[in-house]
Amino acid sequence: xKQSKLFPRARKEAPKDxxxxxxxxxxxxxxxxxLMAGVYTYLPLGLRTLKKIENVIRDEMxxxxxxxxxxxxxxxxxxxxxxxxxxxxxxxxxxxxFYSETELALGPTHEEVISPLVKKFNLSYKDLPLGLFQFQxxxxxxxxxxxxxxxxxxxxxKDYYSFHTSEEDLDKYYENMKTHYENxxxxxGIGNVTHLTFxxxxxxxxxxxxxxxxxxxxxxxxxVCPKCSVALNRExxxxxxxxxxxxxxxxxxxxxxxxxGNIFKLKDKYSSPFNLKFTNDKGEDKPMIMGCYxxxxxxxxxxxxEILSDENGMRWPAExxxxxxxxxxxxxxxxxxxxxxxxxxxxxxxxxxxxxxxxRDDVRAGEKFAEADLIGLPYRIVVSDKTLSSGGVxxxxxxETAGKIIKTNEILNExxxx
Amino acid sequence: xKQSKLFPRARKEAPKDxxxxxxxxxxxxxxxxxLMAGVYTYLPLGLRTLKKIENVIRDEMxxxxxxxxxxxxxxxxxxxxxxxxxxxxxxxxxxxxFYSETELALGPTHEEVISPLVKKFNLSYKDLPLGLFQFQxxxxxxxxxxxxxxxxxxxxxKDYYSFHTSEEDLDKYYENMKTHYENxxxxxGIGNVTHLTFxxxxxxxxxxxxxxxxxxxxxxxxxVCPKCSVALNRExxxxxxxxxxxxxxxxxxxxxxxxxGNIFKLKDKYSSPFNLKFTNDKGEDKPMIMGCYxxxxxxxxxxxxEILSDENGMRWPAExxxxxxxxxxxxxxxxxxxxxxxxxxxxxxxxxxxxxxxxRDDVRAGEKFAEADLIGLPYRIVVSDKTLSSGGVxxxxxxETAGKIIKTNEILNExxxx
Numbered sequence: 116x117k118q119s120k121l122f123p124r125a126r127k128e129a130p131k132d133x134x135x136x137x138x139x140x141x142x143x144x145x146x147x148x149x150l151m152a153g154v155y156t157y158l159p160l161g162l163r164t165l166k167k168i169e170n171v172i173r174d175e176m177x178x179x180x181x182x183x184x185x186x187x188x189x190x191x192x193x194x195x196x197x198x199x200x201x202x203x204x205x206x207x208x209x210x211x212x213f214y215s216e217t218e219l220a221l222g223p224t225h226e227e228v229i230s231p232l233v234k235k236f237n238l239s240y241k242d243l244p245l246g247l248f249q250f251q252x253x254x255x256x257x258x259x260x261x262x263x264x265x266x267x268x269x270x271x272x273k274d275y276y277s278f279h280t281s282e283e284d285l286d287k288y289y290e291n292m293k294t295h296y297e298n299x300x301x302x303x304g305i306g307n308v309t310h311l312t313f314x315x316x317x318x319x320x321x322x323x324x325x326x327x328x329x330x331x332x333x334x335x336x337x338x339v340c341p342k343c344s345v346a347l348n349r350e351x352x353x354x355x356x357x358x359x360x361x362x363x364x365x366x367x368x369x370x371x372x373x374x375x376g377n378i379f380k381l382k383d384k385y386s387s388p389f390n391l392k393f394t395n396d397k398g399e400d401k402p403m404i405m406g407c408y409x410x411x412x413x414x415x416x417x418x419x420x421e422i423l424s425d426e427n428g429m430r431w432p433a434e435x436x437x438x439x440x441x442x443x444x445x446x447x448x449x450x451x452x453x454x455x456x457x458x459x460x461x462x463x464x465x466x467x468x469x470x471x472x473x474x475r476d477d478v479r480a481g482e483k484f485a486e487a488d489l490i491g492l493p494y495r496i497v498v499s500d501k502t503l504s505s506g507g508v509x510x511x512x513x514x515e516t517a518g519k520i521i522k523t524n525e526i527l528n529e530x531x532x533x
Numbered sequence: 534x535k536q537s538k539l540f541p542r543a544r545k546e547a548p549k550d551x552x553x554x555x556x557x558x559x560x561x562x563x564x565x566x567x568l569m570a571g572v573y574t575y576l577p578l579g580l581r582t583l584k585k586i587e588n589v590i591r592d593e594m595x596x597x598x599x600x601x602x603x604x605x606x607x608x609x610x611x612x613x614x615x616x617x618x619x620x621x622x623x624x625x626x627x628x629x630x631f632y633s634e635t636e637l638a639l640g641p642t643h644e645e646v647i648s649p650l651v652k653k654f655n656l657s658y659k660d661l662p663l664g665l666f667q668f669q670x671x672x673x674x675x676x677x678x679x680x681x682x683x684x685x686x687x688x689x690x691k692d693y694y695s696f697h698t699s700e701e702d703l704d705k706y707y708e709n710m711k712t713h714y715e716n717x718x719x720x721x722g723i724g725n726v727t728h729l730t731f732x733x734x735x736x737x738x739x740x741x742x743x744x745x746x747x748x749x750x751x752x753x754x755x756x757v758c759p760k761c762s763v764a765l766n767r768e769x770x771x772x773x774x775x776x777x778x779x780x781x782x783x784x785x786x787x788x789x790x791x792x793x794g795n796i797f798k799l800k801d802k803y804s805s806p807f808n809l810k811f812t813n814d815k816g817e818d819k820p821m822i823m824g825c826y827x828x829x830x831x832x833x834x835x836x837x838x839e840i841l842s843d844e845n846g847m848r849w850p851a852e853x854x855x856x857x858x859x860x861x862x863x864x865x866x867x868x869x870x871x872x873x874x875x876x877x878x879x880x881x882x883x884x885x886x887x888x889x890x891x892x893r894d895d896v897r898a899g900e901k902f903a904e905a906d907l908i909g910l911p912y913r914i915v916v917s918d919k920t921l922s923s924g925g926v927x928x929x930x931x932x933e934t935a936g937k938i939i940k941t942n943e944i945l946n947e948x949x950x951x
Contacts, residue, residue: 120600121600122600122602122654122660122663122665123653123654124654148650148653150604150605150607150608150609150646150650151607151609151635152633154605154607155605156602156603156604156605156646156650157602157603158602159600159601159602161602162601162602162603165603182538182539182540182577183577183580184540184574184575184576184577184579184580185574185575185580185583186568186574187568187572187573187574187687188606188670188672188687189568189569189572189672189686189687190568191568191569205631206631206632208628208630209628210626210627210628212626212674212686213623213624213674214624214674214675214676215570215676217569221639228568228574232566232568232574235541235566236540236541236542242540245540247540252606252670254606254607256630256631256632257632258632258633268607268630269605269606269607
């Protein structure tokens, strides 16, 4: 894509009302725009990033055996009364339909929809385990919406629900899901700072598990075991004598972190109120056992921004970058430079390498370099009179400080090896 | 994908509370499920179809020059007061945030968000024309939610907004957009029954244009000119003396139809209230001229269902079918049949042909054929002892009544030619 056409141009100044680093960087670089507290528009660069993250998650959830569906945001009051959460969830958006005079909620999660949905199909043990997931906007009437896209009132979430004949089967499924969650965070470039964290299991399970990514921007406190790499959420640390739940080690490191995912053994908590059962091999109805597995996509994108950025801007891992390559025309642009840059961009795109081509004539070189660092695409390719007379183009990785000249006819090959 | 794993199985009975053909077929075939009036879940087959339709639209909108973004569903009251639509739109869902005590609306359309968004970037004539679009859920407190997914209270919509220096530039852009709209309906298989229809332009334009698809399920009445193939909406027919707006022909045919898209010259209707301007080549601020272009994806999917179905079920065009090929194991299944069917499915998928493989052992042949017709994938491939001993497999197109035997090693080639 030609950068001269990209909407919008980067902004020189960070917005004054944004205190979080992720929102400042993402707004300056033209990834997002704030409509109101906790409610953001994803601009073209930001939406491309969000979709890349979505594709990574979709790929792993499909490999875990999940089938994708899409449930509504508008929920009937009755479903939320059945679980008691109409009254107990204090961040539920509720309102009345003018025409039908029914009360509705905006879904902050979907157990109240998926349990009665699955019930309709009278599943037998032969249909289980079953995994269903979606990417759907969630809504929460959030009082602490001050962390950019880390904590929103409206946010895109992947929620996955699994259905089982027994707790043993759930346990097996749950362990396999951990592997896919680890893959997701690794592919998003934050695997090395993201810890499986033991957290409160509520009234029906000893633990739930969170994936906590270490960052100063986080609102959570965790205690990390350096031996096992697992962590303990502060909320249950005292109950556990501040010891590693896996090895008993008491020398844990306190860290600030943000929850980028969570997985939960629901057991029959949401199947029981809806009388969701399955038929076993003897023809008897038995309670369905459930698990759920969430990831907030905006929060994950915000966490990547916080964790991987440096003083010059963002640093996107190749798999979730809005574009992989950034081709910059630099210097007093002339026909040779323009032609070479254009040919490279076309060649990259044809080879499946998304490319942003900074073809702007009215922007100084220094500004182009600064914007390229701010946007943070992994591979920067400079085309100028100087590089051409040195026999090629300059390739610099966003994670490195020095570039090197590569022959023009070898650059594609070089990038494909990265 | 193996049909034995697909959620859910098809239902034998149409739901009693659904009066529309589209909802009956889509629910029976397991494409959608109704949560409440006008609010539906897209199940895996339905979501695949919706995504295919989305991809066709995205492709055409990108070719029209549009850049994709994603605006929020939660809107602040202030933006809707500025245009006066907080009070005038009677199907706007409104509610109060408990924590912030602010009033919010759920977006039924996005002029109130995109106009102030674009204003933030102080565009000049060099940045124009600009096209921005999104796929986003819309919400309307709809009293007539009785037509399945043709008319929802929550529905996925593509809305596209264009920004111009002049009405002349808008006119040019608008004409080009018509071509892309025609391409979309043609690619969705309803091009031949979809008519560009002149409708009311409101208080600020002589006409707007709708794309009306002829079907008995429609709630609109249009008058089609057999010469020009354009139509006139009943709402303005009398004002136009029931004559074709293009050729003056008065022998128009009255038809029932459903609006599957609309395009509108907004001019300065939504830029003016927000004081949205651009800088011209003399450095002067001038009012921005706007156009908007909508397509409801659920409604389009419902219209395709209504129009292309026959007494046995749906008939999806290849480009938007949830899967292209349906491989059926038929008869007393044995290892040879299973192996041949499995190999074909793998081969098709590897060649980029999405395939549903009916591998179920506990379903009779008659039921498999009936379900295949109901689901309506374009290419049905039967593998049985009989076809194998006849030297291959049977290929039958959903649009044809008779199948023919094709050699197993030629079937992929045959399908790729279709």
